[in-house]
Amino acid sequence: MDELQELEKIRQDGLAALSHVADEAALEAWRVAHLGRNAPVMQVFSRLGQAPKELRPKIGQVANQVKQELEAAFQERATALKQAALQRALTAERLDVTLPGRRPARGRLHPATQNLRRILSILGEMGFQVYTSREVELDEYNFQLLNIPPHHPAREMQDTFYVESPQTDGSYSVVLRTHTSPGQIRAMREFSATNPDNPPPIRVALPGMCFRYEQITARSEVQFNQVEGLVVGRHITFSDLKGTLSDFVRRMFGQNTRTRFRSDYFPFTEPSAEMDVECFVCGGKGCAVCKKSGWLEILGCGMVHPTVLQNGGYDPRKYSGFAFGMGPERQIMLRHKINDIRYFWGNDLRFLEQF
Ligand code: DAH
Numbered sequence: 285m286d287e288l289q290e291l292e293k294i295r296q297d298g299l300a301a302l303s304h305v306a307d308e309a310a311l312e313a314w315r316v317a318h319l320g321r322n323a324p325v326m327q328v329f330s331r332l333g334q335a336p337k338e339l340r341p342k343i344g345q346v347a348n349q350v351k352q353e354l355e356a357a358f359q360e361r362a363t364a365l366k367q368a369a370l371q372r373a374l375t376a377e378r379l380d381v382t383l384p385g386r387r388p389a390r391g392r393l394h395p396a397t398q399n400l401r402r403i404l405s406i407l408g409e410m411g412f413q414v415y416t417s418r419e420v421e422l423d424e425y426n427f428q429l430l431n432i433p434p435h436h437p438a439r440e441m442q443d444t445f446y447v448e449s450p451q452t453d454g455s456y457s458v459v460l461r462t463h464t465s466p467g468q469i470r471a472m473r474e475f476s477a478t479n480p481d482n483p484p485p486i487r488v489a490l491p492g493m494c495f496r497y498e499q500i501t502a503r504s505e506v507q508f509n510q511v512e513g514l515v516v517g518r519h520i521t522f523s524d525l526k527g528t529l530s531d532f533v534r535r536m537f538g539q540n541t542r543t544r545f546r547s548d549y550f551p552f553t554e555p556s557a558e559m560d561v562e563c564f565v566c567g568g569k570g571c572a573v574c575k576k577s578g579w580l581e582i583l584g585c586g587m588v589h590p591t592v593l594q595n596g597g598y599d600p601r602k603y604s605g606f607a608f609g610m611g612p613e614r615q616i617m618l619r620h621k622i623n624d625i626r627y628f629w630g631n632d633l634r635f636l637e638q639f
Pocket residue numbers: 462463464465512513550553584585586606607608609610
């Protein structure tokens with residue numbers, strides 16, 4: 285067979301093989317086989333020197349044509365394959381603009397905030413106004429004006445974060461509030477300043493974060509919320525305290541919730557009490573949450589101590605009042621049987637997303 289016939293065969297074989305190429309990998313294999321360094325058409329070029337001299341121009345010219353034809357066919361095939369791939373992708377990945385969008389994950393209120401708001405809305409319905417006091421307090425307001433003098437043992441119940449270095453007398457003057465009670469003094473002073481001779485009655489709810497220098501364990505945290513209530517006016521009695529708190533608890537935990545009061549001690553109230561509600565987990569029958577007692581301790585309360593009224597600018601001979609303080613996180617823990625307080629400020633979404 286002479287080289288010209290050979291070239292015709294190379295051309296036909298190449299084009300025939302190309303017509304079976306269906307993807308990019310096969311196309312590349314074809315390119316190596318038919319246009320690569322050892323491809324038949326390339327070998328014709330290498331053999332050119334051996335051909336009779338007068339045939340060489342003709343063979344060289346035809347070989348070039350065949351090579352160019354194969355290259356053009358290769359390009360065409362490559363373009364067609366790319367086009368087909370694009371077509372497939374467009375069909376497969378078609379964007380259906382009529383599909384509903386994917387909702388972005390929605391945030392929610394922290395369980396402590398949810399419960400805080402619930403408490404405040406109930407107290408609001410009962411005529412309390414919200415009074416937000418400061419988190420960084422003077423020792424004077426956090427302790428002294430609440431009848432807790434510098435060396436009073438009651439300070440030991442509230443291990444304190446001191447913000448400043450000690451004064452010359454060894455005392456500290458700025459603290460992170462250990463409870464919301466100093467807000468009582470701030471509210472009373474603000475109200476009484478409007479009319480010092482005849483200060484107006486007060487009914488306020490004081491919510492917010494409190495801080496104690498505690499070892500962090502399942503039962504104690506260095507920060508927690510409290511909601512404090514304060515009512516001051518003329519002829520406010522202990523029965524007002526009992527009636528108001530019983531009503532609050534029924535709105536909070538259900539109309540049939542039973543309550544009981546036990547005497548207690550706080551320096552800023554006299555007399556003082558703890559209020560229990562019937563365990564809302566077992567209905568009073570006794571369970572692990574109420575430690576088989578049927579009762580849950582829910583808040584501290586009492587009649588505002590005369591000295592505290594005085595410190596707030598209210599004459600204790602004319603005015604009386606009651607106060608109470610509760611921990612919203614504790615209520616959530618009891619209600620949902622949460623056994624570790626550290627979940628609250630641990631920022632673990634697995635916990636937070638359940639509320
Ligand atoms: N301040 C108290 C505490 O943090 C709670 C408390 C008890 C507040 C009795 C009151 C009250 O207003 O009357 O432990």
